[in-house]
Amino acid sequence: MAEEASSAPAAVGGEGKMTMVVGIDDSEHSFYALQWALQHFFLIPGQPQLYRLVVVTAKPTAGHVVALAGPGAAALPLVETDLKQTSARVIDKAKELCAQVGDAAFEVAEGDARRVLCDAAERHHAEALVVGSHGYGAIKRVVLGSVSDYCAHHAHCTVMIVKKPKHKH
Numbered sequence: 001m002a003e004e005a006s007s008a009p010a011a012v013g014g015e016g017k018m019t020m021v022v023g024i025d026d027s028e029h030s031f032y033a034l035q036w037a038l039q040h041f042f043l044i045p046g047q048p049q050l051y052r053l054v055v056v057t058a059k060p061t062a063g064h065v066v067a068l069a070g071p072g073a074a075a076l077p078l079v080e081t082d083l084k085q086t087s088a089r090v091i092d093k094a095k096e097l098c099a100q101v102g103d104a105a106f107e108v109a110e111g112d113a114r115r116v117l118c119d120a121a122e123r124h125h126a127e128a129l130v131v132g133s134h135g136y137g138a139i140k141r142v143v144l145g146s147v148s149d150y151c152a153h154h155a156h157c158t159v160m161i162v163k164k165p166k167h168k169h
Helices: 028-042 062-069 073-097 113-123 138-144 147-154
Strands: 002-004 018-024 051-059 104-110 128-133 158-163
Touching: 018 028, 018 113, 028 051, 028 073, 028 128, 028 158, 051 073, 051 113, 062 073, 073 104, 104 113, 113 128, 113 147, 128 147, 147 158
Parallel strands: 018 051, 018 128, 051 104, 128 158
Antiparallel strands: 002 104
């Protein structure tokens, strides 16, 4: 369920444009992926914008977060408020980065990021889904789950996994 969305139709991008969904969270890796997509597809001087941009962030449910942390039903309202504030900050930062994009929409959807992003790509009939890579090792990916790996296997469109380059010393 999207908490914030543009008034543009969800099914097809405006003026016959293809749609690109970019998944973000509050990590530097996801904002790097958004900036990479903007630089390579949206902010090219002298080139028309071929894609409609849909930026999506997933807000976990408060119950899920509290369940992971242990007992604490009394904390649910506080956790919910914090999750909403974090999502709002993420979308506000994305809006700043996308200020020069002519056809962009921003959504906060509640749920697991893996499913939220694949659902958004399908709902918007996206040609591409762009996600960042945290660069976790194999063990950490198994324990935490990899959003990019899940999307690469389950999204019904092209998935671009953008990895932030490591600085060599």
